[in-house]
Amino acid sequence: MKAxxxxxILATCLPAAAAILxxxxxxxxxxxxxxxxxxxxxxxxxxxxxxxxxxxLALLSAGATMLPLVLIAVVLNLRHLVLGAVLRPRxxxxxxxxxxxxxxxxxxxxGFAVAAGHAAERAGVPAGAAIERTFLISGVICYxxxxxxxxxxxxxxxxxxxxxxxxxxxxxxxxxxxSLAVTRRSHAVRALAAAxxxxxxxxALPDLRGLAPVVAAVLVALPGGER
Amino acid sequence: xxxxxxxxxxxxxxGSRAASLALLPRAGARFEAILARMPAPIxxxxxxxxxxxxxxxxVDGPILWAALGALLLSPTRSLLFCLIGGxxxxxxxxxxxx
Numbered sequence: 001m002k003a004x005x006x007x008x009i010l011a012t013c014l015p016a017a018a019a020i021l022x023x024x025x026x027x028x029x030x031x032x033x034x035x036x037x038x039x040x041x042x043x044x045x046x047x048x049x050x051x052x053x054x055x056x057l058a059l060l061s062a063g064a065t066m067l068p069l070v071l072i073a074v075v076l077n078l079r080h081l082v083l084g085a086v087l088r089p090r091x092x093x094x095x096x097x098x099x100x101x102x103x104x105x106x107x108x109x110x111g112f113a114v115a116a117g118h119a120a121e122r123a124g125v126p127a128g129a130a131i132e133r134t135f136l137i138s139g140v141i142c143y144x145x146x147x148x149x150x151x152x153x154x155x156x157x158x159x160x161x162x163x164x165x166x167x168x169x170x171x172x173x174x175x176x177x178x179s180l181a182v183t184r185r186s187h188a189v190r191a192l193a194a195a196x197x198x199x200x201x202x203x204a205l206p207d208l209r210g211l212a213p214v215v216a217a218v219l220v221a222l223p224g225g226e227r
Numbered sequence: 228x229x230x231x232x233x234x235x236x237x238x239x240x241x242g243s244r245a246a247s248l249a250l251l252p253r254a255g256a257r258f259e260a261i262l263a264r265m266p267a268p269i270x271x272x273x274x275x276x277x278x279x280x281x282x283x284x285x286v287d288g289p290i291l292w293a294a295l296g297a298l299l300l301s302p303t304r305s306l307l308f309c310l311i312g313g314x315x316x317x318x319x320x321x322x323x324x325x
Contacts (some may be wrong), residue, residue, distance in 0.1 A: 213272025
């Protein structure tokens with residue numbers, strides 16, 4: 001089976017999509033009471049960012065006005081600049097194509113795309129096409145999972161019992177993706193340093209937890225040299 | 228939240244995604260070398276961030292066990308094995324009472 005066949009991409013991203021569906025359901029159920037049905041559905045349709053949408057809910061439930069809502073959107077979206085910059089040299093399509101793909105840039109799809117690139121390089125096939133295909137397919141699947149989950153939540157179907165299981169998917173997924181991205185010993189050292197730094201930031205400044213991984217990654221990637 | 232605020236936030240979110248992926252020029256060679264070193268640290272950081280709650284505490288025991296299971300199998304450099312390790316860890320953590 002080719003590393004970037006539709007089947008292999010589906011097999012890789014479906015566990016994450018299932019977890020996203022569960023969290024979408026939780027979001028839909030919680031947001032309906034605060035934002036109403038139309039805005040809840042519109043938020044998932046237009047924003048497609050679990051971390052941001054849950055943060056917005058928390059602020060809205062605390063009575064926040066427009067300014068804090070916009071500020072939290074700016075802060076939490078800063079990481080997209082870094083994720084996009086990492087992915088940009090690996091995508092071969094036109095600017096218009098990349099602009100269309102950009103909507104699907106979330107942590108999970110970024111991870112799947114980068115991992116597909118590494119797999120293609122190891123297999124000796126062009127990485128650009130594999131990355132773009134994986135990014136698109138995983139993006140559509142994760143987006144649909146988020147939308148369907150939100151809709152289920154809005155309709156009032158409870159999935160609270162599986163929330164804990166779904167919560168375990170993400171750390172496992174990102175550990176797996178980190179292991180795929182480690183191709184040199186120095187990568188492993190930097191990954192370990194980033195994990196420790198992220199933990200430090202998350203414990204010291206819990207409100208910046210969403211930004212901590214990117215800040216830590218930038219800091220540990222700056223020193224030069226590869227081994 | 229009004230539809231206007233939602234629209235502004237959606238625009239900020241998409242703009243942040245499109246900016247570096249489609250609008251800004253490609254980075255120089257030196258900067259790209261730094262960017263190439265970032266995926267593993269980003270994923271390690273994301274994994275860590277999912278293990279810490281907003282109350283400065285660690286997540287529930289089974290989730291930690293799941294992460295440990297995945298970590299133990301991470302030298303295989305296989306996402307499937309990491310998922311299996313995570314599932315086994317979660318099951319063990321649940322059996323052990325968290």
